[in-house]
Amino acid sequence: xxxxxxxxxxxxxxxxxxxxxxxxxxxxxxxxxxxxxxxxxxxxxxxxxxxxxxxxxxxxxxxxxxxxxxxxxxxxxxxxxxxxxxxxxxxxxxxxxxxxxxxxxxxxxxxxxxxxxxxxxxxxxxxxxxxxxxxxxxxxxxxxxxxxxxxxxxxxxxxxxxxxxxxxxxxxxxxxxxxxxxxxxxxxxxxxxxxxxxxxxxxxxxxxxxxxxxxxxxxxxxxxxxxxxxxxxxxxxxxxxxxxxxxxxxxxxxxxxxxxxxxxxxxxxxxxxxxxxxxxxxxxxxxxxxxxxxxxxxxxxxxxxxxxxxxxxxxxxxxxxxxxxxxxxxxxxxxxxxxxxxxxxxxxxxxxxx
Amino acid sequence: xxxxxxxxxxxxxxxxxxxxxxxxxxxxxxxxxxxxxxxxxxxxxxxxxxxxxxxxxxxxxxxxxxxxxxxxxxxxxxxxxxxxxxxxxxxxxxxxxxxxxxxxxxxxxxxxxxxxxxxxxxxxxxxxxxxxxxxxxxxxxxxxxxxxxxxxxxxxxxxxxxxxxxxxxxxxxxxxxxxxxxxxxxxxxxxxxxxxxxxxxxxxxxxxxxxxxxxxxxxxxxxxxxxxxxxxxxxxxxxxxxxxxxxxxxxxxxxxxxxxxxxxxxxxxxxxxxxxxxxxxxxxxxxxxxxxxxxxxxxxxxxxxxxxxxxxxxxxxxxxxxxxxxxxxxxxxxxxxxxxxxxxxxxxxxxxxx
DNA sequence: TTGTATGCGTTATCAT
DNA sequence: ATGATAACGCATACAA
Numbered sequence: 001x002x003x004x005x006x007x008x009x010x011x012x013x014x015x016x017x018x019x020x021x022x023x024x025x026x027x028x029x030x031x032x033x034x035x036x037x038x039x040x041x042x043x044x045x046x047x048x049x050x051x052x053x054x055x056x057x058x059x060x061x062x063x064x065x066x067x068x069x070x071x072x073x074x075x076x077x078x079x080x081x082x083x084x085x086x087x088x089x090x091x092x093x094x095x096x097x098x099x100x101x102x103x104x105x106x107x108x109x110x111x112x113x114x115x116x117x118x119x120x121x122x123x124x125x126x127x128x129x130x131x132x133x134x135x136x137x138x139x140x141x142x143x144x145x146x147x148x149x150x151x152x153x154x155x156x157x158x159x160x161x162x163x164x165x166x167x168x169x170x171x172x173x174x175x176x177x178x179x180x181x182x183x184x185x186x187x188x189x190x191x192x193x194x195x196x197x198x199x200x201x202x203x204x205x206x207x208x209x210x211x212x213x214x215x216x217x218x219x220x221x222x223x224x225x226x227x228x229x230x231x232x233x234x235x236x237x238x239x240x241x242x243x244x245x246x247x248x249x250x251x252x253x254x255x256x257x258x259x260x261x262x263x264x265x266x267x268x269x270x271x272x273x274x275x276x277x278x279x280x281x282x283x284x285x286x287x288x289x290x291x292x293x294x295x296x297x298x299x300x301x302x303x304x305x306x307x308x309x310x311x312x313x314x315x316x317x318x319x320x321x322x323x324x325x326x327x328x329x330x331x332x333x334x335x336x337x338x339x340x341x342x343x344x345x346x347x348x349x350x351x352x353x354x
Numbered sequence: 355x356x357x358x359x360x361x362x363x364x365x366x367x368x369x370x371x372x373x374x375x376x377x378x379x380x381x382x383x384x385x386x387x388x389x390x391x392x393x394x395x396x397x398x399x400x401x402x403x404x405x406x407x408x409x410x411x412x413x414x415x416x417x418x419x420x421x422x423x424x425x426x427x428x429x430x431x432x433x434x435x436x437x438x439x440x441x442x443x444x445x446x447x448x449x450x451x452x453x454x455x456x457x458x459x460x461x462x463x464x465x466x467x468x469x470x471x472x473x474x475x476x477x478x479x480x481x482x483x484x485x486x487x488x489x490x491x492x493x494x495x496x497x498x499x500x501x502x503x504x505x506x507x508x509x510x511x512x513x514x515x516x517x518x519x520x521x522x523x524x525x526x527x528x529x530x531x532x533x534x535x536x537x538x539x540x541x542x543x544x545x546x547x548x549x550x551x552x553x554x555x556x557x558x559x560x561x562x563x564x565x566x567x568x569x570x571x572x573x574x575x576x577x578x579x580x581x582x583x584x585x586x587x588x589x590x591x592x593x594x595x596x597x598x599x600x601x602x603x604x605x606x607x608x609x610x611x612x613x614x615x616x617x618x619x620x621x622x623x624x625x626x627x628x629x630x631x632x633x634x635x636x637x638x639x640x641x642x643x644x645x646x647x648x649x650x651x652x653x654x655x656x657x658x659x660x661x662x663x664x665x666x667x668x669x670x671x672x673x674x675x676x677x678x679x680x681x682x683x684x685x686x687x688x689x690x691x692x693x694x695x696x697x698x699x700x701x702x703x704x705x706x707x708x
Numbered sequence: 709t710t711g712t713a714t715g716c717g718t719t720a721t722c723a724t
Numbered sequence: 725a726t727g728a729t730a731a732c733g734c735a736t737a738c739a740a
């Protein structure tokens with residue numbers, strides 16, 4: 001009653017395992033050296049036994065498993081789910097399978113994920129994440145690269161195929177937008193801290209994962225307008241809705257209350273929106289709010305959220321394409337694709353109150 | 355420059371591959387028949403070469419891959435992400451890996467997903483989905499069961515370990531709630547249609563996947579209160595936010611406008627909320643709205659959404675536990691776990707307007 | 709047109 | 725304490 005193998009089929013059909021393999025694989029090279037009669041016999045045996053080739057054995061023999069790995073920085077954020085969505089779609093279209101893992105909560109085990117994933121897949125799609133900043137992880141990554149293990153990264157990287165899409169330009173536009181609306185005190189909800197980070201007090205993260213693509217242009221925008229960068233207006237917090245709520249509460253209870261809030265992602269913005277409502281503040285009349293990521297909900301909220309969009313589904317798809325071509329041709333020069341982000345003005349921003 | 359194998363390590367350390375295997379595996383049976391000296395030598399060689407055991411070969415040899423598959427009915431719905439989240443967490447804790455696939459868009463290929471997943475994993479977690487209603491799929495499922503391939507299902511099933519959690523009771527409560535608030539015309543946004551279904555006009559789906567656990571109690575509730583079941587008040591649609599929006603628009607433009615709306619999930623409810631807002635209707639003053647699933651956002655919306663919660667993260671975890679015990683002991687009698695859903699009254703429901 | 713034999717990288721059983 | 729070696733299930737080069 002256990003899984004039948006090629007041998008079982010061969011026995012039942014009265015042929016050799018090679019023949020079984022031939023008919024199963026449709027006879028690789030164009031040539032079809034199998035008589036219709038035995039073919040049928042084998043097919044019948046397969047049908048009768050319910051034979052399915054063992055993917056593990058195939059993987060060993062063939063040297064690949066048609067599986068690629070995706071490591072998400074934070075499985076709770078819809079932003080990343082959209083990416084996963086795109087990745088899954090494109091992979092499936094290409095006949096590949098998706099091994100999914102999340103890195104959150106797993107600071108120390110980051111390197112293990114890394115190892116484990118690379119051991120069981122034909123390629124990896126990485127996203128900028130804290131996990132990869134550890135020395136351990138970097139070492140493993142270097143090793144994979146040396147071995148030319150196929151990797152594509154979502155987010156900038158000097159030595160890896162990558163699809164980059166950051167919020168620098170979009171943030172500049174957002175600041176211009178806010179500034180032109182006469183906002184002078186603009187708060188930043190800088191939700192970049194993962195739960196596990198609290199333990200080991202990590203320094204400010206690098207790359208867009210750390211939200212620097214939003215933090216820096218924010219500061220620049222202020223300075224360019226001759227405004228001070230008030231540290232009081234930047235609150236660093238976690239990435240959940242509740243974090244956004246708390247951060248906004250803190251900001252909105254400041255003696256000199258900001259008239260606009262930049263939340264580093266839409267989830268945080270939703271928390272902020274709730275906080276504003278709870279404080280009796282009307283948006284955008286009393287407070288302007290801008291988010292990031294343009295999650296599907298953003299345009300259905302009341303008010304519809306002003307935000308920036310990265311089209312992560314597209315980013316996910318591009319990453320897959322990139323990875324697949326890399327697998328196909330390991331010698332190809334390093335690739336880099338840019339997916340433009342765009343700033344979208346909707347209803348949550350308006351003129352500063354007097 | 356390619357992946358080093360046991361043989362490479364053995365050569366470099368001047369030992370046999372068996373010895374390498376011994377030190378890598380920490381010497382299985384308690385007994386440790388390896389001298390500290392060679393041990394070090396092997397370890398050094400491993401370090402130097404950056405050797406990692408090949409998971410594919412291990413899988414073949416060991417007969418398992420520490421990987422389980424999860425098939426999501428609709429990757430776009432946060433409800434299912436939560437499930438995946440729980441599954442991923444629990445799996446990781448148990449040292450397993452997650453092969454993820456989505457069934458949406460893939461009516462015809464449903465059976466293929468099925469096959470492919472079972473070929474490469476040690477077990478499967480299924481959710482109620484249309485895909486499995488096809489005869490093809492049923493046949494494959496039957497075969498897997500006969501072969502005693504480990505499967506756990508999220509949603510009722512007569513012959514499979516399952517964790518069930520439906521909305522029957524919750525819906526009854528919701529109806530009672532609405533009725534006691536004097537609502538007499540209650541609309542149902544019945545978002546159960548997948549995009550691909552349009553092609554082949556499928557009959558009404560079975561099981562909670564089809565939302566019957568909400569439809570039936572809804573009708574019963576009405577009848578029990580002596581109210582008619584007006585087909586006009588039930589609009590069947592897709593599962594996206596936009597679908598919810600459109601459905602609500604249709605309902606709210608009825609000559610005899612309903613005073614309350616039941617949306618089969620929170621996404622639809624959010625669409626409905628937007629529609630109400632666009633029509634100048636206030637919630638809950640002019641219209642009561644109840645959703646399902648209690649997605650994280652639900653309690654941050656304005657108004658906070660009255661909904662029902664299934665705790666899908668928990669469901670996901672339970673499913674994994676179930677599957678893992680099944681793998682460990684294939685002879686165990688069929689299991690079934692119920693996870694209670696609860697109806698949560700928040701701010702989107704109130705007394706019917708006059 | 710089909711069968712034989714070999715190897716993919718491991719682990720585990722037997723020797724030594 | 726360690727080394728040969730036989731599977732695991734499959735795909736293929738080569739023979740027949």
